[in-house]
Amino acid sequence: MANKLINETGLPKWIANIFAARNIITAKDALSITEFELMELLDVGLAEVTSAIAHISEVVCPPCQTALYLMEHRVQHENLAGHLPTRLKGLDDALCGGIPFGALTELVGPAGIGKTQFCLKLSLLASLPPQCGGLDGRVIYIDAESKFISKRLIEIGLKSFPEIFHKKGMAQEMAGRILIFRPTSLSEFTESLHQIKLLILQQQVKLLIIDSMAALALGEESGASRQQTLGWHVSFIKSLAEFSRIPVVVTNQVRSQIGYEACLYPFQVAQSDAGKKDNAARYDSHLVAALGISWAHAVTIRLVLEAKSGQRFIKLSKSPMSPPLAFRFKINSSGIVLLDNIGMELKGPDINTIHFQGQNTLFSVEGEKLQ
Amino acid sequence: MEKKESSRQICGKDRIIALEGTDLDVPESKASEILKYVSQTSRMDGSSRSPATFDGAQTAWAMLSEENFLPCITTSCLDLDNILGGGMRCREVTEIGGVPGIGKTQIGIQLAVNVQIPIEYGGLGGQAIYIDTEGSFMVERVLQIAEACIEDLSEYAHLHKDAQDCKVKMHPNNILQNIFYFRVCSYTEQIALVNYLDKFVTEHKSVKIIILDSVTFHFRQEFDDMARRTRLLSEMALKFMRLSKKFGLAVVMLNQVTTKFIDGSFQLTLALGDSWSHMCTNRIILYWNNNERYAFIDKSPSLKSASASYSVTSRGIRNSSSSSKRIKMM
Numbered sequence: 001m002a003n004k005l006i007n008e009t010g011l012p013k014w015i016a017n018i019f020a021a022r023n024i025i026t027a028k029d030a031l032s033i034t035e036f037e038l039m040e041l042l043d044v045g046l047a048e049v050t051s052a053i054a055h056i057s058e059v060v061c062p063p064c065q066t067a068l069y070l071m072e073h074r075v076q077h078e079n080l081a082g083h084l085p086t087r088l089k090g091l092d093d094a095l096c097g098g099i100p101f102g103a104l105t106e107l108v109g110p111a112g113i114g115k116t117q118f119c120l121k122l123s124l125l126a127s128l129p130p131q132c133g134g135l136d137g138r139v140i141y142i143d144a145e146s147k148f149i150s151k152r153l154i155e156i157g158l159k160s161f162p163e164i165f166h167k168k169g170m171a172q173e174m175a176g177r178i179l180i181f182r183p184t185s186l187s188e189f190t191e192s193l194h195q196i197k198l199l200i201l202q203q204q205v206k207l208l209i210i211d212s213m214a215a216l217a218l219g220e221e222s223g224a225s226r227q228q229t230l231g232w233h234v235s236f237i238k239s240l241a242e243f244s245r246i247p248v249v250v251t252n253q254v255r256s257q258i259g260y261e262a263c264l265y266p267f268q269v270a271q272s273d274a275g276k277k278d279n280a281a282r283y284d285s286h287l288v289a290a291l292g293i294s295w296a297h298a299v300t301i302r303l304v305l306e307a308k309s310g311q312r313f314i315k316l317s318k319s320p321m322s323p324p325l326a327f328r329f330k331i332n333s334s335g336i337v338l339l340d341n342i343g344m345e346l347k348g349p350d351i352n353t354i355h356f357q358g359q360n361t362l363f364s365v366e367g368e369k370l371q
Numbered sequence: 372m373e374k375k376e377s378s379r380q381i382c383g384k385d386r387i388i389a390l391e392g393t394d395l396d397v398p399e400s401k402a403s404e405i406l407k408y409v410s411q412t413s414r415m416d417g418s419s420r421s422p423a424t425f426d427g428a429q430t431a432w433a434m435l436s437e438e439n440f441l442p443c444i445t446t447s448c449l450d451l452d453n454i455l456g457g458g459m460r461c462r463e464v465t466e467i468g469g470v471p472g473i474g475k476t477q478i479g480i481q482l483a484v485n486v487q488i489p490i491e492y493g494g495l496g497g498q499a500i501y502i503d504t505e506g507s508f509m510v511e512r513v514l515q516i517a518e519a520c521i522e523d524l525s526e527y528a529h530l531h532k533d534a535q536d537c538k539v540k541m542h543p544n545n546i547l548q549n550i551f552y553f554r555v556c557s558y559t560e561q562i563a564l565v566n567y568l569d570k571f572v573t574e575h576k577s578v579k580i581i582i583l584d585s586v587t588f589h590f591r592q593e594f595d596d597m598a599r600r601t602r603l604l605s606e607m608a609l610k611f612m613r614l615s616k617k618f619g620l621a622v623v624m625l626n627q628v629t630t631k632f633i634d635g636s637f638q639l640t641l642a643l644g645d646s647w648s649h650m651c652t653n654r655i656i657l658y659w660n661n662n663e664r665y666a667f668i669d670k671s672p673s674l675k676s677a678s679a680s681y682s683v684t685s686r687g688i689r690n691s692s693s694s695s696k697r698i699k700m701m
Contacts, residue, residue, distance in 0.1 A: 002559035028559040032599070034606045057566030062554055064571070067501070068547035071510040096511040103506055231592035238506050239556050265639045265656055267667060294591060294642075296471040297627040300507045318472035320480075321512040323685060348662030351472065 002028040002060065009059040015052050018042050027060040074101075079135055084126060084207065084247045086118075087133075087160075088329070090341035091314065094322040095301070099247040104238055104298065108252045108289040109305030110356045113312065114331050115251045116147045117156075118305070119209050121335040122249060124157050126207035127177040132164060137206025139178045140196055142189065144215040148180055159334035186216045186229060193236060200244045207247055208240070214253035214290045227294060234298040250299070254287040254354050287354040308355040316343070317351050324351045438673075442495055444486050444580055444621055446478065447520070447688045450679035451666055455655075458485075459621045461495075461579060464612055464650075466586075467666075468626035468641035469657030474664060474683040475625045476507045478657075479582045481688045482623060483550050484516050486580040489541065492524055497579025497620075498549040500568070504561060504588040508552060517546040519686035551575070558589035562603065565610045572618050581614065585625040587642045601646050608650035624651060663691050 004027045007016045022041055024030050030038065030053065039049045074082040083097030092098045099105050099122070107115045123141055128134020141148060157165045157174060165171045181196070183189035199205060210216075213233075220226045241248040289296060289304075296302070302318035314336075315326045325343030329336050397405070443457035452458045459465055459482055469475055483501050488494025501508060521541050551571075555561045572578050586604075594600040615622045629642040641648065641656065648654065654670035660680070667678040680691040 002557045027563065028557075031559045031562045032603070034602050037602075054566055054570070057563035058570065060560060060563040061567040062556070062560055062564065064551050064553055066548050067508075067510055067513050067550040067552055068544055070552060071514065071547060074510065096509075100509065103509075228592070235557075235589070235592050242506055242554065242556070263639065265658055265667075266633055267656075267669065268658065268660075269634075269638065293471070293628060293630065297585075298505065298588065299471075300505070302472065320476050320507050320509045321515070323683060324472070348659055350662075 002026070002031075004060055006030060006056065009056050011052060011055055015044070015048060018044060019052075027056050030056055031060070078245065079130065080133075082245070084122065084135060085133060086122065087125065088314075088327070088336065088338045090325075090327050090338050090343050091316070093341070094316055094325050094343060095319065096321050099249060100301070101245045101247050102242050103247070103300035104234070104241060105247065105249050105301040105303065106252055106289075106299040107249065107303050107305060108254060108317075108354065110254050110287060110307070110354065113305040113307060113356075114329075114336055115305060116145075116211055117152075117331055117335050119211050119249060119251065120148070120153050120156055121160070123178050123207060123209060124153065124160070124174065126247075127174050128161065128164065132161060135206035137177070137204040139207045139209065140199065140205055141178055141180045142192075142208075142210040143180050143182050144184075144189070144210070145212055146182060147211065150175060153178070155333060156335045159332075183216065186220050186233075189216050190229075190233070193233075193240075197240060200240060200246065205244070205246060207249070208237075210237070210248070210250045212251040212253055213295075214251075217291060218253070227292065230291065230295060231298075234295065238298070252295075253290045254356075255290045257286055257288050287356055288352070289354065304352075304354055306355045308357055313355075314338075315346060315351070317346075442579075442619075444482055444495060445488070446681075447481055447485060448679075448681040449690050451681050451688070454666070454668060454674065454677040454679045456674055459580070459623060460653075461619050461621045462615050463652045464608070464615055464622040464624065465653040465655065466624045466626055466641070466651035467655045467657065468628055470628050470639065470659070473657040473659070474681075474688070475657065476584055477512075477683045478688055479584045479623065479625055480508070480513055480516055482580055482621075483582055484513065484520050484546055484687070486621075487546055487549050488520070488524065492527060495579045496577070498551065498575060498577045500551045500553070500571075500578055500581045502553045502555055502561075502564060502581065502583045504555045504583070504585055506554070507584065508554075510547070513547060513550065514543055515685065516687040517543040520546070522686075551578070555589070558593055558603070561589055562607060565607050565614075568614055569610075569617075572614065572620070576618070578618070578620060580621045580623065581611070583611075583622070583624045585627055587625075587627040591627070591642060597644070601644065604643060604647055605650060608647075612652075 005025060006019045006027060006029075009027065011019075019025075019030065019042065024041075033041070035046070035049050035053055038053070039046055042049065078101060080097060082101040083095065083099065084101070085092050085098035107118060109115050119141070123139040125133075126135045126137055126139050128136065130136045153175060154165070154171055157171060164174070179199075181192050183192055196208070200208070217226060217230050217233075220229060237248055237250070289302070296318075299318065300320065301316070304315040304317045306313050306315065312329050312331070313326045314329050316322055316324055324346040326346055327341070327343050328339040330339060331337070441463075442461045443452075443455075443459065444461070445452055445458040446455070467475055467478060479501065483499035486495055486497045486499050488496070490496045521543060524541060553564055555564055568581065590600055590604060611622045611624070614620065627642045628639050630637045631640045633640075641654070648670070651670075652672065653668070653674070656667045656669045658665055658667060663680045664682060665678050665680050668674050668676050682689055682691040
């Protein structure tokens, strides 16, 4: 809507012509400068500018929906009321049914914790026929880290949904619905995003997975320009999710916290010097999610996968519909399995920190099982 | 007193004289009649409004009585309401910022529900506009909070044994019906919407709160020219300010945080820069203090700087568990 042409908004001809003469063609052009600047530029009175802007605004502004309409629409027109169940019962309950459509869900965790396993399972779930609780659609899987292993996908399918995968031709059918893109740089990914957009609009794509965003973004030059390109991608992906009403799952890497990382506001520093001790304590062993705070704000749901004292945990660290909860999980041949369905409620810094202790012992045991 | 009257008369006379000066050709008898009328009406006005020297101006005394009757929207967290002087105040623009996951959207949704608490229960019985720039508005969550709110209200009604009929009126679906949701997908749409809201609120007079979640998202992504961004943001803030005064509604803007190098170390600060920090009337920062969520009044012309703990429960925003324990102990 932002790119709507001014002469198509039904504005009186004479003033539309003045806009055109000053090379203000789209609504975006007109709304990107203040009314005062516009007055100067167009050389017309404030009243005329205000009424013209009011007119353009009314045409461009998004439609109003009541929350009730949103809910009823979802219940009536969408599979499973707008959620993709993960089949991890505790997690699904906390998320009101699963990964929500139209939103950005992020999986963060150290290498080897099970992010890709989770993604593989999700792509199978989205491609399953509806009678098995799936979305019966195609999946687009952006595999930036070359970690997608089809063999493992089939294995998870055979173990988790034997009734389907043992049917003749079904494994092929299911796996055939998953489309894998392997961009090697962010710019390649950006190009493919436009194709993906078309695919999503044309075909029955029901899930988009990006594994991982960090691998794509961290390859770029660091600094402000990276934040900006990242910002553009977040915006684009979010609007893609929104308009096609599909769930989007993005994975993210971790990095170690560097020195005195910002975690206090100036007034907190002033309030107590004890803050510094906290900082020092945090310094030693913790990991934080990569891609920075602006990205963290942009994701709707953040799931942290971590390992602590020989146990793996999946934590709902940011979610608009659930308190922060942690669930123990393990990985077996059928993918991620929760060990208990009642989450432990988390408090304070625990919600965001990512532990990675005792992983080695745990990994060797699990690794043997896997092979 | 006499002086006041005479000054008012002169004020009225001045106006007439000015009129006469332009084009008004009336006989003297009529003119004095008009003058009499003018002085009368100005006296009548004087009881409610003090003599305005020009349109739109108001004396501090008149504002005082207005300020005393500013309606508030409760946050459902008593401690937070206490430091805010009763809740989110109408006719003011409040900015709330904090790290991801601290509960900004939760507070936004809670306010959108609470503005609808009927007048019989001490609420405003209004409607809410929710502007979602991030896509984080979850109807499921609104439903949870609305149901909890109705439960609390009926408990209250039970205690006070009155207003039975309200029970029927308040249904979760009604609450959802009264939240007007706009999904904004670019900063252009955001600006367009602010311009359009004037008309929208004129048509929906019972809207008492506008929640912008968040003001930051699009303005953080799409700009190269920071000076232009600041100009657009301040124009937008002024428009929100005007809306809040014109319709007597509360405006709540949620903001993200960023890091800034202050005094030799990186510290957290709300996004959009220093000139933006002047824009809102009140600024509240949400932060973690050990295991508790806290809200801190960073800036306010009327409230003293204070902080209070709160918690995000499955029923919405509530007092933090430790503070309720403390009260119980006392």
